[in-house]
Amino acid sequence: MAAEALGQRRAVRPPPWRDIRVLRVVIQVAFLVVVVATVWYLYNNLRSNTRLGFDWLQQPAGFSIRDAPGYSPGQRVLAAIRVGFFNTAQVAFLGIALATVLGIIIGIARLSTNWLVRRAAALYVEALRNIPVLLIIVLIYGAVMLQLPGVANAGEFLESFIFSNRGVSVPWYQSQEGATSYVAVIGLGVLVAAALWVWRTRRFDRTGEPHHRVLWALGTVAGFILAGYFVLGAPIALSLPELEGRRVTGGTSLGTEYAALLIGLVLYTASHIAEIVRGSIQAVPHGQTEAANAIALTGFQRLRYVVLPQAFRIMIPPLANQYLNLTKNSSLAVAIGYPELTRIIGTVIGNGNPAPPSIAILMGCYLIFSIGISIITNIVNRALSLEPRT
Amino acid sequence: MTSQVRPDAPGDIGGHGTHGDEPRPSAPPDPIKLRPADFPGWAHENLFSSWLNSILTIVFGVFVAWLAYRSIVFVLVSSDWTIIEVNLTNFMVGRFPRGQLAYLWGAIYLLAAVVGLTAGVSVANRTRETRSWRGAAGRYVPPAVLILVLLGFSNTLLPSLLTVGALAVTAAGYWAGRLAPPVVGRRIWVVAVLGLVAAYFVARTGGTTYAGWGGMLLTLFFAAGAITLSFPFGLLLALGRRSSFPAVRLVCVGYIELIRGVPLIALLFMGAFMLGFFYPDFIPKPGKVTAALIAMILFTAAYVAEIVRGGLQSVPQGQIEAARAVGLSPLKITRLIVLPQALRAVIPAIVGQFISLFKDTSLVSIIGLLELLGVARVVTQQPDFLAQGLDAQTLAFAGFVYWVFCYSMSRASQRLEQRLGVGER
Numbered sequence: 001m002a003a004e005a006l007g008q009r010r011a012v013r014p015p016p017w018r019d020i021r022v023l024r025v026v027i028q029v030a031f032l033v034v035v036v037a038t039v040w041y042l043y044n045n046l047r048s049n050t051r052l053g054f055d056w057l058q059q060p061a062g063f064s065i066r067d068a069p070g071y072s073p074g075q076r077v078l079a080a081i082r083v084g085f086f087n088t089a090q091v092a093f094l095g096i097a098l099a100t101v102l103g104i105i106i107g108i109a110r111l112s113t114n115w116l117v118r119r120a121a122a123l124y125v126e127a128l129r130n131i132p133v134l135l136i137i138v139l140i141y142g143a144v145m146l147q148l149p150g151v152a153n154a155g156e157f158l159e160s161f162i163f164s165n166r167g168v169s170v171p172w173y174q175s176q177e178g179a180t181s182y183v184a185v186i187g188l189g190v191l192v193a194a195a196l197w198v199w200r201t202r203r204f205d206r207t208g209e210p211h212h213r214v215l216w217a218l219g220t221v222a223g224f225i226l227a228g229y230f231v232l233g234a235p236i237a238l239s240l241p242e243l244e245g246r247r248v249t250g251g252t253s254l255g256t257e258y259a260a261l262l263i264g265l266v267l268y269t270a271s272h273i274a275e276i277v278r279g280s281i282q283a284v285p286h287g288q289t290e291a292a293n294a295i296a297l298t299g300f301q302r303l304r305y306v307v308l309p310q311a312f313r314i315m316i317p318p319l320a321n322q323y324l325n326l327t328k329n330s331s332l333a334v335a336i337g338y339p340e341l342t343r344i345i346g347t348v349i350g351n352g353n354p355a356p357p358s359i360a361i362l363m364g365c366y367l368i369f370s371i372g373i374s375i376i377t378n379i380v381n382r383a384l385s386l387e388p389r390t
Numbered sequence: 391m392t393s394q395v396r397p398d399a400p401g402d403i404g405g406h407g408t409h410g411d412e413p414r415p416s417a418p419p420d421p422i423k424l425r426p427a428d429f430p431g432w433a434h435e436n437l438f439s440s441w442l443n444s445i446l447t448i449v450f451g452v453f454v455a456w457l458a459y460r461s462i463v464f465v466l467v468s469s470d471w472t473i474i475e476v477n478l479t480n481f482m483v484g485r486f487p488r489g490q491l492a493y494l495w496g497a498i499y500l501l502a503a504v505v506g507l508t509a510g511v512s513v514a515n516r517t518r519e520t521r522s523w524r525g526a527a528g529r530y531v532p533p534a535v536l537i538l539v540l541l542g543f544s545n546t547l548l549p550s551l552l553t554v555g556a557l558a559v560t561a562a563g564y565w566a567g568r569l570a571p572p573v574v575g576r577r578i579w580v581v582a583v584l585g586l587v588a589a590y591f592v593a594r595t596g597g598t599t600y601a602g603w604g605g606m607l608l609t610l611f612f613a614a615g616a617i618t619l620s621f622p623f624g625l626l627l628a629l630g631r632r633s634s635f636p637a638v639r640l641v642c643v644g645y646i647e648l649i650r651g652v653p654l655i656a657l658l659f660m661g662a663f664m665l666g667f668f669y670p671d672f673i674p675k676p677g678k679v680t681a682a683l684i685a686m687i688l689f690t691a692a693y694v695a696e697i698v699r700g701g702l703q704s705v706p707q708g709q710i711e712a713a714r715a716v717g718l719s720p721l722k723i724t725r726l727i728v729l730p731q732a733l734r735a736v737i738p739a740i741v742g743q744f745i746s747l748f749k750d751t752s753l754v755s756i757i758g759l760l761e762l763l764g765v766a767r768v769v770t771q772q773p774d775f776l777a778q779g780l781d782a783q784t785l786a787f788a789g790f791v792y793w794v795f796c797y798s799m800s801r802a803s804q805r806l807e808q809r810l811g812v813g814e815r
Contacts, residue, residue, distance in 0.1 A: 024635065027635060028635045028636070028637040028638065029637075031635070031637055031638055031641070032637050032641075035641055042668045045667065045668050045669065045670055046664075046667045046668055049666075049667040050667045112446075113436070113439065113443070114436065114437060114439075114443050114446050114447060114450075115436035115437055116437060116446070116447050116450050116451060116454070117446050117447075117450055120450055120453075120454055126797065127793070130745075130749075130792070130793045130796035130797045130800065131749070131789050131792050131793050131796070132749040132750070132752040132753075132763065132792055133749070134752045134753055134755070134756075134763065135752055135763055135785060135788060135789050135792065136789075138763070138767065138781075138785060139781070139782070139785040139786070139789065142767075142781035142782075142785065143779075143781045143782035143785055143786075146779075146781075147779050147782070328652070328653035328654075329653070331653040331655045331656065332655065332753070332756075334655060334756055335755070335756050342653070342655055342656065342659075345659070346659065349659075349663055355659075355663035355664050355667075356664050356667065359656065359659055359660050359663065359664055362652075362656050362659070363648075363651075363652045363656050366651060366652045366653060366656060367648070367651045367652065370650075370651035370652075371651070
């Protein structure tokens, strides 16, 4: 009888206006209709108020960009945007690398046993992360870079760095004859080193003898670099910047805006990365440190083999977040005039090109950067994450 | 549980923070306290325990001493701070009509009373005592120094007298808050929001709406306005992202990820150049400040949504099952069971977002609005101060103001975290 009652209840369906299966569909359709109608209405307003479409991308840009070889104002708008895109990518790449190094150093310094070092690192972090990054960039640009002496009496440091209010010149390499083959030789060296790395690792797994794979790999690469240098007859030369009257020759020069942007971004982001590093190291269970001490590892060994590998795993996701932020913050160069993506789009709009498609391009480019960084860090994250033991 | 509440706490995927404010975990307590009697021993242990440490100490000591020396010289000797003195009112309120400053003071008094009341109520409701002189000094010294510096730059006595009055009002509010009935305590956020709105209307009594504001006033307006107005929107987005309806989820995820993928300045550009085009003809086009505020609200909502989502996830599933078992409707489960627990857990992270937002308001100077940073950048163009390289002074001053606000708020957020016991359950 109970079964019969149950069966009956299953047969009776509620009226449609109280049937959850019907309601779910109705609610979602209604929601989508509202969203689509709103977007459609806004889009129609946009279309009736302004010009859309992307044909202006093919017209001459009509403005010049400093330090952009291969670009001239006569080229298409698209070419100008491409210059901006790669400038942003360059700042982001270099900034991420430098900020990571500085951040890790400061983060570890915050946990130093030395009171002074610990306090100095804490001071750095607390001072920098509570100030807007835009202010830091503008301060470095306006109060440091532009106040440097003019080119005529530029400052020198160790005879290899030259500072002036036109930029910072640093030593750089100079290609001589045979530079292309030299790159090929170094590439070959890297491949051989990778093969040796794999071989040493496998040997270690099989026999348990020390692998010393870092030494092997680095030694191989260094050997190739040295041998190639002598065999090919000095294919590259070091070029030191030199002051000749009112201009700097040799080396490579970072423009004032570029240097200010890079330094500002690196200093600011490093303060955040330092906090992540500190938090991650502290998040490694204390028992791990105690166990390392118990088996008499030295301080360095404890850090290198026990604490840091685990801390890195914890560190990756928030670090990825900081990398995204640094990339997005590079847009602040618009305030000091470094021609990265946002600045170029701003100029494009200022030259009378339609704003909505320009801003769509701007957002699209940053989304590409964001997605790219997410993909890379997700791969790293997956590679580092623990696999469940089988 | 903390790591779920604060999406970018170490060990958690996803993020928060416009320009990324990590969780601000409380600093590890110093294992060794400085005791004057034992100074040689302390120094040996903490500064010169090994060769490497001794070298580090000497190198860092020289560097820190040099930095301190340069800073002191910069602040006290080599700088001419006349530019700040002359422009102090510009830094504070921008182009706000000088004849209407009295209304602003009225708003400040109102806010002082609300702040005092809130502090009093929260102290009265406090369950555990966390009192230490060191902590109190760390919390109150920076704001006190800021007030003293600001008053020091003013030429008349009136602001000082008014500030003393405002502090007295705060104290009175605090006292009233401690004595207030528990009903007020439970609804204190209503009082706070109403106080904020009332303060805005008092400030614009003279007819100068926010479009005519500038300086620190505009900075505070942007930060407070954007976080308050974006909160309901962010809450809805977070609920939508956790909805069981795929269509709703898709729209919310799309919005959140799109906004989080682009820099704020792109949205500010959109507000400045594009927002007016979305408006139909019969609505007047938004002004610059309104457009920037809308852009900030759209931006912050995505980040608030992620924070709230973290809070929603931190509510144990058992709570929801229990609520369902006693026959609550889905709406009631959300309103009575999930949200109270989730929102309590996200308060510190929301404060962190507010700090981020406060720093990000400086970006509106790029689209030509004169908030604190904007004022600092344009006053050096005044004929009296042109081309004297005074950017260092004005920017250092603005930076100091930003620093005090952000530092104080981050300390407050740490305390809140401890007091709410988030992550300790």
